[in-house]
Amino acid sequence: MTSFVHDFPFDPAYGRTLDELMAVPAPSAPEDFADFWRARYDAAREVVTAPEVGPLEDERDGVRIHGVTYTSVGGVRLGGWLALPVEGAAAGPVRHGFVVGHGYGGRQEAGPDVPLPLPSSAAILPCVRGMGARGLVAGIPDVSAGHVLHGIESRDTYVIGDCVADLWCAASALGELVPELAGPGRLGYLGESFGGGLGALALPWDDRFAAAQLTVPTFGNHPLRLTLPCAGSGESVRARHREHPEVVEVLRYFDAATAAESVKLPTLVAAALFDPSVPPPGQFAVHNALAGERELLVLPAGHFEYEGLAQDVAGLVAARRAFFGKWLGR
Structure with missing residues (x-):
């Protein structure tokens, strides 16, 4: 087990060894889990995303970075950034494409997601709905x-489902622009x-993706997460569950x-042994359940500053x- 000096009122390693983390399973799926998500995906693919590219905002690391907006499900207009290779216009077609999701709190700039x-x-x-400078939507909390x-x-109104659709629509917008x-x-x-x-929830149903990399992924094994204190968004869910235990039936779909049991494309997971915001057992549950080729990079810690972090990054x-x-x- 990895140990760090900290002042959290709980153990961010949750007492698990690596061997124990590698054995954390996925919860059983609702009978109509795949039907639910395929219907959500089909609806997202029907959206006319109408992407619009803004002026050049930055040029670095081999790409030109523009602002971009597009339409997602429910007619919601979202923003973000578009990175295009500097040599693309002069040297032929783009060879690779990426959709890049962000952490909770959104993104204020393209930042460390570039270079690609x-x-x-x-x-x-x-920026998915509700998150970041370019994803703000009236009525959706931005914290x-x-x-x-x-x-x-x-399950039909939970914002997480719409955020997954925002990623599918972002992929549609990228395909239209490139x-x-x-x-x-x-x-x-x-x-x-x-x-x-969000990526783990989005990937099984979308054949436009050929490979994926998930770093300290959240939302893994909700029944277990509800028993684990944390400093992240999961603590809000735990509090809601204490007042409304029936929320577990919604969480089963998210x-x-x-x-991950339906993710068949090659996936690299970077999972942490110590993480106060996203409990490691949930992270490893995502990796352990993957149905396709998988690679694991074990990180000493996630969501935590420590000596050696720069080298690990x-x-x-x-x-x-x-x-x-x-x-x-x-």
Whole structure:
């Protein structure tokens, strides 16, 4: 077990060894789990995303970064960033494409998600509804503790389902803006924390993705998460569950580990042994349930500053580059 000096009133390693974490299972799926998500996916693919690209905002790491907006389910207009390779216009078609999910709290800029894992790549970095400077939507809380509860009374109104659809619509917008990336098997997915959990829920139903990398993914094994104190959005869900235990029936449809059992594309998971915001047992449950080729990078800690963090981040970047080079490199 990894141990760090901390002042949390609980153990962010939750007393688990690596062997124990590797044995954490996924909860059983509701009988209509796949039907529910396929219907959500089909509805998202019907959306006319009408993407619009804004002025150039930055140029670095081999890409030009523009603002972008697009329409998602429910007619909601969302924003984000579009990264296009500097050489793309002069040197032929884009070779790789990525949809990049973000952590809870959203993103205020393209930031550390650039550089992209492979050269000659384009990417869309959306702000899902309610999150970040370009994802604000009236009526949806923009703080994780409130956002994670929005619409949780029903599987049909829970905001997490719409956030997953926002990623599918972002992929549609990218395919429209960069036609070389339209069609099956043309995209990679990157997601960290909140974006990792959303990715696990989105990937099984969308054949446009050929490989994925999920870092410290959230929403894994909700029944277990409800027993584990944390400093992240899961604590809000735990509090709601204490008052309304029936919420477990909704959460069953939004369990990233349950969804991972249907993820058949190659997936690299970076999971932490110590994490105060996203309990490691849930992270490992996502990895353990994956149905396709999988790789695991074990991190000492997630959502936590520690000595050696910069080197571990560099190692993750290198592993991500090698992984996508193997599965998307052409």
